[in-house]
Each structure stands twice: as C-alpha cells, then as structure tokens.
Amino acid sequence: MTTSPTPLALTVLALLHYEPLHPYGMQRLIKQWGKDQVVNVSQRASLYRTIDRLCAGGLIAVRETGRDQSYPERTVYELTDRGRQVARQWLDEMLAEPKQEYPQFPAALSHLPVATPQEALQALERRAGRVAQTRAELEADLAAHDVPRAVMLETEYLHAVAAAEERWLRTVIEDLRTGVLTWSREELLGSKTFSA
Template identity: 60%
Template sequence: MRSSPLGLTVLSLLHMQPLHPYGIQRLIKQWGKDQVVNVSQRASLYRTIDRLLDAGLIAVRETSRDQQYPERTVYEVTDAGRTTTRVWLREMLVATRSEYPEFPAALSFTMMLLPQEVEADLAARATQVRAQLAELEASAEQSRQLALPRITVLEDEYRRAVLTAELEWLDAVTADLRSGAFTWDFDTLAALARAAS
C-alpha cells in the first residue's frame, strides 16, 4: 500500500488506542488534524480503513452492536502497521515531493486577467491568510495555556511559517501591482506564445 496523509493519520491514531471510524474522525477534528489532512468526506476515511485492513496494517479488534447505533467495528494497528507507520513518517519527513495545489496553478495563468483584477484577488487572499494566521495564533495561545508539548503542535508551527511567508509575498506583489511597477499586456504575451510555437 502506498503512503497517504490520511493513512498515516489513521495508523498513528490507532497507535494510541483501538478505535472505530467515528472515534478516528472525532479525534482528527478534536486534535485539529483536519487542518492538514483532508478528511472532509467520511467515505474517504472508510476507503482508507478498508485499504489498511486489506494490506494487513490494521485488524478488526471487535464488532459491537448497540440498539441505538449501527454496528460498530473497532480497529487496532498490527505489528506490520506499526512498522509501516514509522517508514511512512520518515519518508514523508525527508522526501520532497511535487505537489500540485490550485494556487500555483492559478498563478501560472494570471496573465489571463487584468493587473487590477489580480491585485484585487491577491489582496482578498491576503485577507484570508491574515485570518488563518490569527486562528493559528489563537490556537497556539490555547496550546501554551494547556502546556501542550511543542511536538503536538509542530504542524501548526510549520503552517504559521508558511502562511507568514505567503503573506509577505502577497503584500509585496499587490504593492507592485497597485503602484504599476508590475503589469502586463495579454496580447503581447499571446504573440510571444504564438511565436514560440
């Protein structure tokens, strides 16, 4: 089985204790891991659990039935799952992989818009980034008050650093667009593209 952020998350949480899928999803949200792992659709969690089960990385510990709830299957990590978790963790920490998020893809075609449109859109993004940074700072303050060890919030520290750098870049580009120091003409760029083909 290939590594995935959600697979790593499920394995890691099962290291703590055996859990059923709802418990896994609840812990992901409680611990704020939904900010770094896409678990927006319950179906993706169940598919990941099925793949981990098929690969022998987790096992069914028990199945229980309560009259008020549907049947619940509790999973636990296997020895192979423990080994795989460490391998995946170390690979993900070391290896730089090409990721293809939407924002850089959109940036690569901003020439399709007018400079003032790009300035407005990037300024709006900067507002959102500022809000995300404020949320992360509030979360960091809460972590400090709870005296949580730094290792438990390392991903938030990283996200804060990345968002701070992005905000600095956004502010610089929007300032250049606002002042007219950065501009372009789509027809000129289209002519360059035709000449190159």
Template identity: 65%
Template sequence: MAVRSSPLALTVLALLHYRPLHPYGMQRLIKDWGKDQVVNVGQRTSLYRTIDRLTEAGLVRVRATERDQAYPERTVYEITDEGRATARTWLDDMLATPRRDFPEFPAALSHLLMIAPREALSALERRAARVAATLADHDEVLAANARDGHGRVAGIETEYARTMAAAEHAWLLAVIDDLRSGALTWEGAT
C-alpha cells in the same frame, strides 16, 4: 498487497498506534486534535476507503464490533505489527523526503495572463485577507497549546502551517503592492 502512503493513511495508523478505534472515533479525534488542518476528513467516505485499503494490506484489522442501543453497530479497528512498522517507515520518508505537490494556487498564478492586472489585484487582496485570518487562527491554536501546557511537539504541524502562511502572506502583500504601484503589469484579457 502493498498500499501507498498518504497523509490520511498515516494518520489512521498513528491514531490506532495509540488505541483501537472505530471510524467515527478516528474522525472525531482528528478534528479534536486539530489534525483536520493537515488531513482532509471532510468526507467520511475517504476515511472508510482508507481503512479498507489498510485492512486489505494487513496494516490494520478488525478488533471487535460494538453494539450499543444509542448508536449503530460500530467496527473497532486495531493496528497490526506490520502496520506499526509501515507507519514508522512512512513517517520517516514523509519527514525526510520533499515531494512535489501540485496545489491550486501556483497553478492559478501560472495562468495570470488570462485576466487583467486589476482582476488579479482584487483576487489577491481577497486571498491575503483570508491568509491573514488563517494566521490569526494558527496563533490562537498555538496560544491555547501553550496555555494548556502542551509541549511544542503537540502543535508542531500548526507551527509549520503558520510559518508557511506567514511567508505566503508576506509574498502576497509584496505582489499586491507591485500591482497597485504598476511595477507589475501585463496585457491581460478584459
């Protein structure tokens, strides 16, 4: 059974590449290593579904079931040779091939005519403040990585996210200025 690549599936394979883990351990490491900034693990069920798909495809397998009185029974997974090869293929493809993502923000921008310019201004100002806070968070993570002696590669995804957020923030400020000055206007719903 062929399984489609996804950021979460690649992350699971990458974690298991380093050592066998149970799902709770995977989720904890994803958060501890800051990978939750690029992979959605807010719902543990998506992690379990991904592990099931990878198991069915033969990319991971059950290594053991741990029993501990302090915790419920935990299934420990390990990566297979096919899983290692697949992870490398997915990684190469994700690094080399731009994909068309369909995020919410550009979709919302494409319907800006539904609201009045003053409403758009208010929403974009709120977004700019949130993006500025995200930039500050990224700066903290990058500074901590540097302070802790981690190499650049340890935070390369944060560096990328910060660069994208900085570009968005600059663009937002320019559009906000145009809305305030009247250089950008339209007849919107009231």
C-alpha cells in the same frame, strides 16, 4: 496488496498506534486534535475507504465488533505489527523527502496573465485578507493550547507558511498597485514565450 502512503492513511495508523478505535472515534479525534487542518476527513466515506485499504494491506485488523443499544454496530480496529513498521517508514519518508505536490494556488499563479493586472490585484487582495485571517487564527490556536510543542508542530508549520505567504502576497500586491508588475495581451503574444 500495496497500500500507498497518504496523509489520511498515516493518520489512521498513527491514531491506532495509541489505542484501538472505531471509525467514528478516529474522525472525532482527528477533529478534536486539530488534525483536520492537514487531513481531509470532511467525507466520512474517504475514511472508510482508507480503513478498507489498510485492512486489505494487513496494516490494521479488526479487533472486535460490538453493538451498544444507543449506537449502530461498531467495528474497532487495531494496528498490526506490519502496520506499526509501515507507519514509521511512511512517517520517515514524508518527513524527509519533499514531494512534488500540485496545489491550486501556484497553478493559478502560472496563468495570472489571463486576468488583467487590476483583476489580479483584486483577487490577490482578497486572498491576502483571508491568509491574514488564517494566520491570526493559527496564532490564537497556538497561544490557546497548553500542550507539548510536538503536538502542535503542524499548526506551527501552517502558521509559518501562512505568514510567509502573507508577506509575499503583500509585495506582489504592492508591485501591482505601483505598476512595477504589469502585462498586456499584446506584450505576451509578442514575447518569445508564446511564439511558435
């Protein structure tokens, strides 16, 4: 069975690189270490599905199943030798090879003329405010942690991306405010872009 490299699958393999864990421990560490900024673990079911796929692919294995009186039965997983090799391969690929991803924001931007320039301005101003807040939170997070830089690289990256997006949004907002960027339905329908 081929297991596809996903951010969550890589994260599970990386966590098990350090020590055997049960799923609850994995989810707790992901949140505790701030990895939930880059890996979606809000639905525990997706973590369990990923673990099942990694097990079926021979990348992780059950180390033990135990029961503590105060907790339900817990299955502890460990990384296999094959899992260790695959994790390093996935890490190399994800670091070195840019992938075409399809986030919502660029898709929405590609249809901006569906809104009026004023509606677009209002929506982008709201986004700029939220991005500025995210940037400030990431800045505070970076300043608050006295850990090796390698542990916070994803936060550093997210901060840089948020800062760049905030700068770009401010220029687009200014162009919308001053009328440098504008459009109309008639103008769009008359353009060669929309001609049949």
